[in-house]
Amino acid sequence: MLLNPADRLAGVPPCTDVLLVAGESEAIVNGLLASDLPTHLVASDSGIKVWNGSSFVTLTNGTNNSGLCVGGSSSQNWGPEAEFAYQYRLISSQTLYIVKLGASGTILDVNSSGTDWNAGSTGKLFDQMTTYATGAMSALSGVTPKARVSWVLWQQGVNDAADNTHANNYSTNLAAFLAKVKTTWGDSATRVIIGRMPNLSASTFRAAVRAAQVSQAGFAWVDTDSFPLQGDGVHFNGTGAVDLGLAMFNVR
Numbered sequence: 001m002l003l004n005p006a007d008r009l010a011g012v013p014p015c016t017d018v019l020l021v022a023g024e025s026e027a028i029v030n031g032l033l034a035s036d037l038p039t040h041l042v043a044s045d046s047g048i049k050v051w052n053g054s055s056f057v058t059l060t061n062g063t064n065n066s067g068l069c070v071g072g073s074s075s076q077n078w079g080p081e082a083e084f085a086y087q088y089r090l091i092s093s094q095t096l097y098i099v100k101l102g103a104s105g106t107i108l109d110v111n112s113s114g115t116d117w118n119a120g121s122t123g124k125l126f127d128q129m130t131t132y133a134t135g136a137m138s139a140l141s142g143v144t145p146k147a148r149v150s151w152v153l154w155q156q157g158v159n160d161a162a163d164n165t166h167a168n169n170y171s172t173n174l175a176a177f178l179a180k181v182k183t184t185w186g187d188s189a190t191r192v193i194i195g196r197m198p199n200l201s202a203s204t205f206r207a208a209v210r211a212a213q214v215s216q217a218g219f220a221w222v223d224t225d226s227f228p229l230q231g232d233g234v235h236f237n238g239t240g241a242v243d244l245g246l247a248m249f250n251v252r
Contacts, residue, residue, distance in 0.1 A: 016140065016147040017088070020185055021081045021100040022117075022129055023156035026197070028069050028102035029079040029241050031230050034062025036238035041082050048085045050098045051136040059085065059098060068132050070103040070115070070125075079236075080153055080195070083245025097147065099136045101129045107159045108173045109166040117156065118173060119180040126180065133185055149186035153248050157197035157209045158234065167205035171212035178219055193248045194221040200234065222247040 021027055034042075041061045049056035053068055065078035081098050088096045103115060103125055110118045117125045133149070140147035160166040160173075182190055196213045200206060214221050224247075227240035236244060 014145045015150065016097065016143045016145055017092075017094065017150040018097045018099060018137065018140070018147055019081060019084065019088075020129075020133060020149055020152045021079065021098065021102070021155075022152065023102055023154055023195075024106050024159060025102065025104035026158060026195070026235055027079055027100075027153070027155035028066065028077045028104065029236050030077055030104060031232065031235045032062075032078050032238060032241060033076045034078075036241075037062050037078070037082075038238060038242060041078075041086060041242070045085075045089055047089055047093070047095045048098065049095060050081075050100065051132070051139070053132070053135070056097055056136070056139060065100065066102075068101045068128075070101075070106075079241050080155065080245035080248055083242045084151075084153065084249045085245075087246060087249040097136070097140060099133050101125070101132050105159055106156075107163075107166055108156060108177060109160055109163075109169045117177060119176040126177070126184075130184055149190050151248075151252055152181055152185060152190060152192045153195070154181075154192060155195040155197075155244070157206075157213060158200065158203055161197060161200075161203035161206040161209040164205050167208040170209045171215070174212050174216060178216055191252055192219050193251055194219060195224050195244055195248065196221055198224050198227070198229065202233070220251040222251060 044058050044060045046058050048059040050059040061078045061082045062076045066075050085096050106115055108117045115124050160170050194213050227243040228237050230237045
């Protein structure tokens with residue numbers, strides 16, 4: 001048995017690792033299909049499981065990555081979890097469990113007319129993810145060693161960056177969101193990894209969002225500016241999604 005990657009922190013006992021993936025369409029990733037997969041991510045690995053809302057099933061990239069994804073363009077959508085899980089299995093013989101919830105076109109600021117990820121909102125995406133993740137963890141209640149959320153991958157911000165008010169509120173909203181993630185989705189040892197939103201020229205107020213994403217003390221972040229995008233100029237292409245998953249794995 002290889003060392004459990006979660007044992008990166010002194011005093012953290014061995015565990016069964018759970019990976020949570022959340023955010024907007026750049027986390028899903030909208031537009032990616034099975035045909036966009038690199039060769040090394042095509043074959044299924046029985047040691048990688050994804051939560052489908054009722055049970056954990058073997059992950060087949062480009063088929064069942066979406067999990068509970070609201071507004072995804074296709075059930076084939078796959079994102080950074082694909083490469084992260086692949087890298088995990090290269091160094092560990094343990095099973096990795098993935099829980100993924102993405103929602104296209106959503107913001108971190110309070111949105112009275114729709115859904116948002118705001119930590120203070122009731123019944124919206126934060127609560128939906130909490131319910132979804134709680135069900136997944138309950139399904140793992142009998143595994144040994146005990147299951148815990150070891151990592152949360154957060155890719156979001158583009159829609160907040162389109163509005164001056166949302167962008168100016170992003171730093172405060174993100175700090176509250178991250179604090180609540182640690183106490184609600186994970187624990188004090190859960191590693192939250194932020195993908196800084198790309199430097200998209202169409203996102204007028206991106207500077208405030210990008211600055212907030214790299215200034216959260218105690219949280220890791222990765223620079224996505226060099227990761228290639230699809231033709232829409234917003235979402236990562238297959239290479240970009242792999243780059244994102246690898247970068248997030250490397251700072252885990």
